[in-house]
Amino acid sequence: MASMTPEQHHLVERVRALVDDEPDVREVSMFGGRAIMVNDKMIVSAGRSGDLLVRVAADRHETLLREPGAEQAQMGAGRVMEPGWVTVTPEAITDDDRLAFWVDIAMRHNRVVTGG
Numbered sequence: 001m002a003s004m005t006p007e008q009h010h011l012v013e014r015v016r017a018l019v020d021d022e023p024d025v026r027e028v029s030m031f032g033g034r035a036i037m038v039n040d041k042m043i044v045s046a047g048r049s050g051d052l053l054v055r056v057a058a059d060r061h062e063t064l065l066r067e068p069g070a071e072q073a074q075m076g077a078g079r080v081m082e083p084g085w086v087t088v089t090p091e092a093i094t095d096d097d098r099l100a101f102w103v104d105i106a107m108r109h110n111r112v113v114t115g116g
Contacts, residue, residue: 004034007050007090012036014096015044015052018103031075039114043106050090054102057109058084064105068092084109 004012012027015036019025028035031053033045045053053073056064061083064070069092073085093099110116 004046005048005050008034008046008048011046011050011052011090011093011099014099015046015103018100019043019107022107038107038110039116041110041114043110044103047087052088052090052093052099052102054086054088054106055109056084056086056105057112058082060105061086067101068098 012034016025019036019038022038024039026037028037028042030042031045033047033053035042035045037043042055044055047053064086065072067088069089071087071089073081073087075081088102093102
């Protein structure tokens with residue numbers, strides 16, 4: 001795996017602590033970041049700058065974009081990702097409760113799509 005930036009490493013450690021009780025967790029380099037997979041599905045990916053790509057239910061996408069620091073996810077320069085992918089700025093997840101909010105949203109979606 002590619003080496004992580006300090007910001008990315010710190011974020012991955014924080015996410016790992018939140019999903020530590022899950023039975024099937026692994027990391028994969030994906031989307032230019034370090035993805036955290038639960039039950040073989042990505043829940044979040046820590047970007048090199050400390051931003052967080054979050055997999056969410058498509059029907060909650062627009063509502064979640066109203067959360068502080070949430071943005072429409074993009075794949076590369078100007079290629080908008082489909083509903084269900086939200087990027088959260090590093091500044092919006094410095095607080096552990098805000099990071100837990102996003103990981104919880106991702107885990108809820110994960111449980112629906114994996115039947116877990």
